[in-house]
Amino acid sequence: MSYKADLSSQTLPVHLIRWHGRIYAIVGLCILLVVIAALATTIGSVEIPLLTTYQVMISKLPFLHTTPVWSSGIETIVLDIRLPRVILAGLVGAALATAGATYQGLFRNPLADPYLIGVAQGASLGAVVGFLLPVSWSGLEVGAIPLFAFVGAIASAAIVYGLARVGKTLPVTTLILAGVALGALLGSVVSYLIISSGDKMHGIIFWLMGSFSLSRWMDVMLVLPYIIVGTVVILLYARSLNVMQLDEEQAQQLGINVERLKLVLLTAATLITAAAVSFVGTIGFVGIIIPHAVRLLWGADYRFLLPLSVLTGAIFLIVADLIARTIQAPTEIPIGVITALCGAPFFLYLLRRRRKVIF
């Protein structure tokens, strides 16, 4: 950041300089996201020349007719395997980071992550039930597992919400405690079901570890509307989240309908988390660390924190997935391993370097 240089120039008031710095950051990250996504599409376990990769992509644009000089296998790899995978990883990363930032702001709790109110355990239970039901789901093109996981995620968040409500208010501490308790309960049910699931055990465990390995365009299309709508709603409430950081009572006095805000933001954050989790499993770490990293780098103003989290989350997960699928190619490593292994040291470095209270 050119933030120090700006300070010395003394031409703008400090708050405007910070404004500029963060707007540059948003623009810069947008560009970086496009570059990283384009790059990630060119790299994979199969070596395809850079030029060919882009020729394949360009050939699909309307009004441009190029005669293919590549095999149909290469076209499949670039267009139907890598591209949807990169996009899905970006979407899920953005969703988890945004949801994490939202929960942290809403609960005013730095330990909050997208899975705090039972969404992950609910999704896991839904998925496990989907695995165990003795029905063939071949008629469903989406696949039964994502559907069950999505329903499970939404249902458990709704139960937590219902349990935590006191009259017309929703005390945040009660919500967190209810989430933790229900999460533990569902978690134990999942463990029991896994143990008694016989030869389906492996499939379930692999699903729970999370993976982008089979990402299809259809998954992207199904996840996209939830993530876009949810994220836009959350971004619109950024200013209210800033006010919420003061204190719920003060926020109320400043004219914010706190209870409605909680309901709207919880719904939006839960929806995008559920959509993300139901297709790729519960990928940890992104939702808690990315918002904090953004906070450390660019401050806690939610008007910037949220869009910067969207971008950083997307970039982070695209890179993590790229590493997961290439470092031991053709073998794939579970992405959760990469997110924690690469993310944690970087985050600790940031934490030490800044040495300030971040939350």
Next chain:
Amino acid sequence: MHRYVRNCLFGLMFLVLLTCPSCSSPEVAKTSSPIEITDQLGRVVKLDKIPQRIVSLAPSNTEILFALGVADKIVAVTDYCNYPAEAKEKPSIGGFSTPNIEKIVALSPDLVLATSMHQKSVIPNLEGKGILVLALVPKTLDEILESITLVGKITGEEKEASKLVAEMQNRIKAVTDRTNGLSEDGRPTVFYLTWQDPLKTSSVGTLAHELIQKAGGRNIFPEIVGTQSIDLESLVARNPQVMVAGISMGSGGDTTFQYLKTETRLQNTEAGKNGQIYNINIDLTGRFGPRIVDGLEQFAECIHPEIFGSPN
């Protein structure tokens, strides 16, 4: 922390297994009685009479006992012992990685047939209670034949065992005689799917890999050791001529096979275009029992229908 410790233990177990110096061929001492048998973990097992109450701790062990005609001596099997059908009627001592020690002891067996996964905790535990344990740890076709011979010796059914081994050898030979002479080009490239989400394949060091080679095919992932998850794009790029899904007749169903048939991104591979997509029950490709030769023959039919006739 717990998980970490557990992972370390697993790792250690693996190392011990890999470096186990004495997984050598079994030997039988010539003394008439008591008999001494060295099992596949290199443990020397002494006994002075033929066991009458046997507990099997693995489906493969159960199948061997049934094949040798000593089913009446089996007092318990595992939850996973599904073949032959009569095995399901035997009392169970639980899952095969987590057998119920109390139940085993209560049955007062005079022989327990264990496998490699019981090496660390179950075998020492049972030995500590004075129960005779024989470990069968085959990793290859030859070692399966060896383990059958071992079970024959310890149950006093040596004749049955050598008959079964000879029959299996003949059937293996019937396949390999026709595939050994094949040139590199005459060996189709094969992809074997063990799980579809994420994609997993079994290669070097697994039975399925050995069966594919013996059946005259070339595994498209020869650099992979064991069963690992692989990248869809590598699979597409390696363009297999034959794809075989390992399916489970039990509860898993044929989701792997359905996946291979319906995944649009695989339909442009040679196997997809020519409809060379098959399935084999994983109990025949990964279970270290007598039916492994069925697995070999089915692989041969999938890979070389022109020689062995069309499968399924």
